[in-house]
Amino acid sequence: MSTILVVDDELSMREFLSILLEKEGHQVFTAANGQRGLEMAANHELDLVITDIRMGGMSGLDLLKELKDSFPDLPVLIITAFASPEDAVTAMKNGAFDYITKPFKVDEIITIITTALGATGSAVIPTQLQSPSQDIIGQSPEMLKIFDLINRIAPTQANVLIYGESGTGKELVAQAIHNNSKAASHQFVPITCNAIPETLFESELFGHVKGSFTGATANTIGLFGQANNGTAFLDEVGELTPLTQTKLLRVLQEREFKRVGDTQITKINVRIISATNRDLEAEVMEGRFREDLFYRLAVVPIRMPALRERKGDVPLLVDFFLKKYAAIFDKEVMELSSYAMEVLMDYDYPGNIRELENIIERGVALSTSNIILPESLTLSSHRKKAGASQPALPEKLVGLHSEEELFEEGLEKIVSRFEKKLLICALEKTHYSKMRAADLLKISFRSFRYKLQKHNL
Ligand SMILES: Nc1ncnc2c1ncn2[C@@H]1O[C@H](COP(=O)(O)OP(=O)(O)OP(=O)(O)O)[C@@H](O)[C@H]1O
Ligand SMILES: [Mg+2]
Structure with a gap:
């Protein structure tokens, strides 16, 4: 166990880091400004300081200099904004142990912290590689990393941005984070951002008062109201328009809103998990997505790997879906012929797990025996890799192509x-x-x- 001081003027970042580090077994102190941080460093035996750079009053850089003067051996890790790389350079020149850019990945910060503490001889950090939910299947290194991440961040309040191709399990992961969080007994409210017209955005999200506009026939609490104390899942968040981005940002900053037609202010406490299949960082660079909103949403970014990057999980997933659909269609449990499995291993799944699931569902539905043959697998042929359409190895071996023969x-x-x-x-x-x-x-x-x-x- 090590003693770590976190200095940041933003409460959510202090909370997030302390929960994360406490889960790792460390003792954590926090300070909301550099002056206070310096006082704490003088009064406690610290192993590491993590500080933000841009803070009101004493900046992180000034704090770093002071700390280096008084405690030259104390490692200091600097948190910098992705937009200002020059801060990182200055910090390193002034003796920072390392720096990390916001938004940072949890495993990234854990690695850096382990290294920093390694210098002062601290314990190894345990990892948790259990799937957080029995319906998230995977054993590949890529998925184990995701499980580890979910287990670490679920109990924190941090907002999470899940990105990755369609069908990679973003919603499943969002749900698992909620189910493993302290808010699990409250609601998980999915909000499909591109399904809400701009003009109805506020009334849908924040609710309205009866009679406040034509069609407002009753009081509503809105989707955010429903998600209070729980989780709002902003799906397709990359599709928000500039106007709705601004409206959302305001609510996230102020943690309160007014229902349409209401004069009262409603306070809310909602964790935001968002998902997108766009490259949101690129959208920020190109000015299509607000940078400030991006940082609010992506405190912890999680990238879902495409299925083709973790083909080793295909047999496991096939098995899982075979059982699932055998039960649904009330059939005996089936298996795949070895050539059928070969075809699946050879395919590159543009639709990822959703596509594999559909393939197996159809296979189970169409099969007349309890062995599924390649002809019951309907892969869209234009997407099939060239090799996969060649005759089966057993077919080649036996040299027969028809049932008659x-x-x-x-x-x-x-x-x-x-x-x-x-x-x-x-x-x-x-x-x-x-x-x-x-x-x-x-x-x-x-x-x-x-x-x-x-x-x-
Ligand atoms: N690791 C997994 N194990 C088992 N089933 C999975 C896994 N990942 C995804 N699925 C299943 O695949 C389907 C698609 O998953 P999900 O809806 O979470 O994807 P998504 O990334 O949100 O896709 P989209 O971007 O198209 O909304 C779901 O039926 C889900 O249950
Ligand atoms: Mg989805």
Whole structure:
């Protein structure tokens, strides 16, 4: 356990860092300004100071200089805004241990802190690699990182921006963060930003008073009202118009709003999780998305990997969806033929997990036996990779293409022919090493030798 001081004039950042670091097992002090930070450094045995740069009164840079004078060995980590890289340079010149740019990734700050504390000999930080929800499937390193992140940030109040391609599980992750947070007993309210016309934005989000405009036939509390003390999930947040961006920002800054037609102010306490499949940082650069709003929303950014970046999870997901749809369609649990699985492993999933789920759902619905063959998989062929449309390896091996041919020849003959071809294939693959070929086919060397003789090979 280490003792860490967090200096930031923004309450949400102090809260976020202290919850995060306390979860990691550290003792955390906070100070809202540099002067106070300096006092705390004088009164406590600290292992690390994390300070924002731009603060009212004494700046982070001044604090850094003072600290370096009085406690030359105390590592100081500087938080800088992404918009002002020159601050980082100055800080490093003045002896900062490192700097981190807002918005920062949780694993990034944890790594830096571990390194900084490593210098003073502190404990290793534990990681939690359990899926936070039983319906989020994955074991790839990419997904384990996401699980770890969700487990770390869920209990904090930090606003989260989840970005990634369509169908990668953004909403699922948002829901998991809410379910694992202190607000879990309150509502998770999804708000699809592009589905609300600009003119109705305020009344939909903040509610209205009966009679305040034509059609306002009753009092409403609005979606933010429903989400009070819970989580508002702003889906497709990249689609907000300049006007609605401004309206949202004001509410986030002031933590209060007025319902349409109301004179009273309503206070709110809502955690915002937003999602987008746009590159919001690029939208900020190009002036289409307000930078100040971006920083409010993206205190913790989470990037969902595309399925094609974590193909290793495909068999696990297939299994999960096979069970799910067998139950839904009230069928026996099915499995995929090995060629069908090969086809799925070869595909690149522009629609990500949603697409894989649809493929399996149709496969289960269409299949007449309990083995799903490639022909029951409806991949949009123009999206299929070139290799995937070639005949199946077993098809090549058996040399049969139609059911008629198959039944004419009969099971025993086909199996025997198939076996012979497999033996040859295994020998070719292992450059004629009988031992390795036997391994490849997962049979003993003795039975491999026996089969070679049987086929006169
Ligand atoms: N890791 C996962 N394990 C199991 N199911 C998943 C996983 N990720 C996504 N899904 C499923 O895939 C579908 C799409 O997920 P979700 O709606 O969360 O995606 P999204 O990123 O919000 O997509 P969009 O950008 O199109 O809104 C859902 O049915 C969800 O349950
Ligand atoms: Mg979604």
